[in-house]
Amino acid sequence: MTTQFKVLERNHPRVDAHDKVTGRAAYASDVYLPGMLACKLLPSTRNHARIVRLDISKAASHPGVRCVITGTDFPDIRYGSGALRDRYVMPREVVNFVGEPIAAVAADDEATAQEAIELIEVEYEDLPSVVNPLTAIGSDAATVHPELEEYEGYGFTLGHNVSTLLDADRGDVDQAFRDADVVVEDVYRSQGINQGFLEPMACVADVEANGRLVVYASTQGPYQIRAALAGVLEVPVSRIRVVPMELGGGFGAKLRLAFEAFPALLAMKTGRPVKLVNTREEVFTMNGPRLPVTNYIRSGVMRDGTITAREAYTIFDVGAYLGAGPNSGIGHGIGAYRVPNFRLRSYGVYTNKIYVGSYRASGVADMTFAVESHMDRIAHEIGMDPYDLRVKNALREGDVSVSGAVVPTNGLMETLEAIKEKIDWPRDLEDGHGVGLALCEWRSGSGPSTASISVNDDGTVSLLTGSVDISGSDTSLAAIAAEALGIPMDQVVVAKRDTDLAPYTGQSGGSRIVYSQGTAVQRAAEDTVQKLVALAAERLGVPEEALDCEDGRVYVMDNEPQGLTFAQLAAASITSRGGPIIGTASLSSMPYTPVFAAQAAEVKVDRKTGQVRLLRYIQAQDVGTPINPMAVEGQLDGGVVQGIGRALTEDQQFDPETGAVRNPSFASYLMPLAIDLPELENVLINVPAPDGPFGARAVAEPPGFGPPAAIANAVYDAVGVRIKELPLSGERVLSALNGQNADIDFDVDALRRAEGIAAD
Amino acid sequence: MARFDYLEPQSLDEALGMLEKHGANSRLVAGSTDFLVRWRTGVWRPEIVVCMQHVPGLDGLHFNDDDGLSIGAMTTVQDIEQNSIVRSRYPALAAGATAFAGVQVRNLATVVGNVCNASPAGDTLPALLAYDAQCRIVGSNGERWLPLTEVFVGPGQTALAAGEIMTEIRLPTPPPNSGGLYIKHSPRGAMDISAVGAASVVSIGSDGNCASVRIALGAVAPTPMRAFGAEGRLVGQPPTDDNVAESARLAAQASRPIADVRSGAEYRREIAQVLAERTLRHAADTAVGGVADFDDIRRLAVQTTW
Known part of the structure; x- marks a missing residue:
């Protein structure tokens, strides 16, 4: 590859590769402290009930048990992870889902803690409950949160079971539908999804002799955990230190407070370190997954394929609590297209099942399944090639996005063209084989980002950021620093961080680390260079403008031998007026930078069993400048595999009566294996971003959006059945092949009427 | 995560003595692949293992031609999957073994353990039924x-009495001109529990008709089951597509x-029905004319689309 860069656009092994492969990398469960106790949790067995009696006396007196806590041991403070403060860290009076932790034990060892858990006596008084969100939204359904209107939050609530309603409108949508040549209407449903990270939650809490709480956690958001712990424990933020350990995957599930408050309070009460390592079953039943989404979508289309109107009503099941903002998908009801008139509505609906959590651009994969399936339906209805329909309506530079931002330069068309060429579209295939497309869009993630760089005695630099490493982000940040400083990668030391050491930063998630955090690193490096140059100018007795910085050395442009290395400058800095050299940068937000990706699937469908086999999967994504191409491809592969699981096998099932998770293990919640996957084909399109470090765009989220729709479209191409519900299981496809493909029942008129919009 | 005492007998008699002494408080394990899961989730809580x-x-x-195949109690599923005699003479069993979990689990799990666990979905069980397995059970x-x-x-229940140990499974030598296959239907290609499994073993007589037919189904009844009625429909008949389809229909009907x-x-x-038909077809087609290649067997056993 030809490149203008010295470090970027080249493959770099991860800076932590040796630690990871030799097993030296320390995860939260690897933390062992003297006198450490083990913690276990008691889950609720009811999905909506008042706790009439919670008797911990037998557990507390069990030999080896040091402390038992219940909800009333915590301060009487509601907290929230999403738009509302709608929960207690541990329920005080009422449980809202099966699996909700209602007590925690600290004991000398795990087996003793578990014995004590089983000695806790609970009596419940059942309350009316509701599990299906489409039932819950109706006025005669049981109410999950009778006190909803008292909750503090920043969204607005509609009361009853609707926690949040977001809307977006443009133009005269009703007139546009009346003027359209063709109107296409669909309802799609996507399933509950577990994030499927490898490392279950783990945490060790310790109280220092001075009373400060130290929490070692598996987290994407150490500062966010610190803030949440401060809230629920009524302890000042400054009295808490959160140490993020190596992260064994999170995908959004570890953005916020999980179970850290339980060992923390137990440590505060016992004065001893307390460790909680969750089981996989606890991850499945206690920590928020994504929940089912029902999506009504309607489009007005002209005969030439121009989409003139779009209406989308989306019901996000949020379970018992808003564990995450449920509605981030709302703008994605349009997709990567220019649609002049639209009405988009996104409801977050409470039900008595496990609360909703975050997962790799929460909600967008659900929206993309609906929108991109719907695009193929439109193409079919008007007799247009699905590829041509996408090209015709795709966003161009200068268009206004749903959020109102102007679309800057981008590689959307290049991604479509790359896919078309790779899959050889349109193609005639043998019976049972099919090809399908999907177009994905996302934006590069923003949010508070900070970095500091100090120059070491030997001329190397130490890079400190508050961002937890995910998917090799430390390596990419080191590469950005090296490029900006003009030194090799191995001259950058990436410091381990915690909330005491590093400056505040946002969470590692939402495709923001390389784009936003990377920008902070680039600016900190530039600040460092500027200080090195200033010092060199002082020592060499030349003006700064006469100097250049390259290969770890500042030199006089007209007289290259005259210069000072970083090591010499570091030594000089110690006695200089300015002192040791530290470059810093801090920023709060970044401009809107879209990310586009086109994807294609080729499948074979077994007509007798309905089983879908994926033969090829191709994705082309505009990644801008690929900082570390190997890492970029890793992100593309990982994301698309998660999307393939969502399309074909993953299905978090809930008991229709109790809402309990029916398949809380990897033996019954099926993520794809290598044997289930074809060779994944990636095309990196590089249209440099106007902002972002060295033209890099975000990478992480879009790969996972496309597979459900691309594969559903390919199944339609293969055997002529349109599956509108995920996953595309053999059972579902065979039913459709047998003519039993019922439309999903969804009363959109009731929602329109509630807003005073006349039904058509 | 209940505590238990762990015993390692050095002889069969010692093992029998331990079971007799500890009775219902004890549990016998071989590869422990089923045990660990159930112990960890609290389903099984023996005091003695x-x-x-x-x-x-x-x-x-x-294996010898007179006695057939003898499978000792500690023979692992991987031993079976890798064995050349099993692959050539008992291809349905090789298919069942290769469809079983993944390599790491196969290296620990035993065939007899799979039998004694008695899951309706056990992947080796339909093939063992189709090869007329006999079990040696030893007690005091x-x-x-x-x-x-x-x-x-x-489901999970066997005819073994308390204190008895299954020490061996024996499969008679299949008749000449036999073919067989097991197909596992599951969403994933490995590390999955079968939604349905079917094994068929067919031998073709000199007249070209089916001389013997065995059809066994997994995960469609409280126990792995033989489809005797469906077998009878095909015995003595030529293995035409229609006859095979009708037999498969009867097999499914019995589930x-x-x-x-x-x-x-x-x-x-x-x-x-689909799997019964496909395994019968394959069994009849490969009964005459040689040994199926193991890579083909593996592909057919776990391949999800035809």
């Missing part, structure tokens, strides 16, 4: 032989599937 790993003489896997009062069809009495997180009941019945 008796492990067969160090009992000598139970790891044998022997001596030994007895029981046909495998009589071993399964319910009694349930709905669970993996599948609906009706879908299971439909798939049972």
Whole structure:
């Protein structure tokens, strides 16, 4: 590859590769402290009930048990992870889902803690409950949160079971539908999804002799955990230190407070370190997954394929609590297209099942399944090639996005063209084989980002950021620093961080680390260079403008031998007026930078069993400048595999009566294996971003959006059945092949009427 | 995560003595792959675990034409999957073994353990039924032989009495000109529990008709089951597509599937018919004309689309 860069656009092994492969990398469960106790949790067995009696006396007196806590041991403070403060860290009076932790034990060892858990006596008084969100939204359904209107939050609530309603409108949508040549209407449903990270939650809490709480956690958001712990424990933020350990995957599930408050309070009460390592079953039943989404979508289309109107009503099941903002998908009801008139509505609906959590651009994969399936339906209805329909309506530079931002330069068309060429579209295939497309869009993630760089005695630099490493982000940040400083990668030391050491930063998630955090690193490096140059100018007795910085050395442009290395400058800095050299940068937000990706699937469908086999999967994504191409491809592969699981096998099932998770293990919640996957084909399109470090765009989220729709479209191409519900299981496809493909029942008129919009 | 004491008998007699002494508080384990899961989730809480790993003489896997295949109690699923005699003479069993979990689990799990666990979905079980397996069961009062069809009495339940140990499974030598296959239907290509499994073994007589037919189904009844009626329909008949289809229909009809997180009941019945038909077809086609290549067997056993 030809490149203008010295470090970027080249493959770099991860800076932590040796630690990871030799097993030296320390995860939260690897933390062992003297006198450490083990913690276990008691889950609720009811999905909506008042706790009439919670008797911990037998557990507390069990030999080896040091402390038992219940909800009333915590301060009487509601907290929230999403738009509302709608929960207690541990329920005080009422449980809202099966699996909700209602007590925690600290004991000398795990087996003793578990014995004590089983000695806790609970009596419940059942309350009316509701599990299906489409039932819950109706006025005669049981109410999950009778006190909803008292909750503090920043969204607005509609009361009853609707926690949040977001809307977006443009133009005269009703007139546009009346003027359209063709109107296409669909309802799609996507399933509950577990994030499927490898490392279950783990945490060790310790109280220092001075009373400060130290929490070692598996987290994407150490500062966010610190803030949440401060809230629920009524302890000042400054009295808490959160140490993020190596992260064994999170995908959004570890953005916020999980179970850290339980060992923390137990440590505060016992004065001893307390460790909680969750089981996989606890991850499945206690920590928020994504929940089912029902999506009504309607489009007005002209005969030439121009989409003139779009209406989308989306019901996000949020379970018992808003564990995450449920509605981030709302703008994605349009997709990567220019649609002049639209009405988009996104409801977050409470039900008595496990609360909703975050997962790799929460909600967008659900929206993309609906929108991109719907695009193929439109193409079919008007007799247009699905590829041509996408090209015709795709966003161009200068268009206004749903959020109102102007679309800057981008590689959307290049991604479509790359896919078309790779899959050889349109193609005639043998019976049972099919090809399908999907177009994905996302934006590069923003949010508070900070970095500091100090120059070491030997001329190397130490890079400190508050961002937890995910998917090799430390390596990419080191590469950005090296490029900006003009030194090799191995001259950058990436410091381990915690909330005491590093400056505040946002969470590692939402495709923001390389784009936003990377920008902070680039600016900190530039600040460092500027200080090195200033010092060199002082020592060499030349003006700064006469100097250049390259290969770890500042030199006089007209007289290259005259210069000072970083090591010499570091030594000089110690006695200089300015002192040791530290470059810093801090920023709060970044401009809107879209990310586009086109994807294609080729499948074979077994007509007798309905089983879908994926033969090829191709994705082309505009990644801008690929900082570390190997890492970029890793992100593309990982994301698309998660999307393939969502399309074909993953299905978090809930008991229709109790809402309990029916398949809380990897033996019954099926993520794809290598044997289930074809060779994944990636095309990196590089249209440099106007902002972002060295033209890099975000990478992480879009790969996972496309597979459900691309594969559903390919199944339609293969055997002529349109599956509108995920996953595309053999059972579902065979039913459709047998003519039993019922439309999903969804009363959109009731929602329109509630807003005073006349039904058509 | 209940505590237990772990015992390692050094002989069969010692093992029998331990089971007699501790009775219902004890549990016998071989590869422990089923045990660990159930112990960790609290389903099984024995006070004593008796492990067969160090009992000598139970790891044998022997074949001769007169006695057939002898599978010792400690023979692992991987031993079976890798064995060239199994692959050539008992291809349906090789298919069942290769469809079983993944390599790491196969290296620990034993075939006899798979039988004694008596899951309706056990991947080696339909093939063992289709090869007329006989089981040697040893107790303090001596030994007895029981046909495998009589071993399964319910989900997770066997005809073994308290204190008895299954030490060997024997499969008679298949008739000449035999073919067989097991197909596992599951959403994933490995590390999955079958939604439906079917094994068929067919031998073709000199007249070109089916001389013997065995059809066994997994995960569609409380126990792995033989489809005797469906077999009878095909015996003495030529293996035409129509005859095979009719036999497969009868096999599915005899099933009694349930709905669970993996599948609906009706879908299971439909798939049972498809798999019975495909395994019968393959068995009849390969009965005459040589040994199927193992890579083909593996592909057919776990391949999800035809």
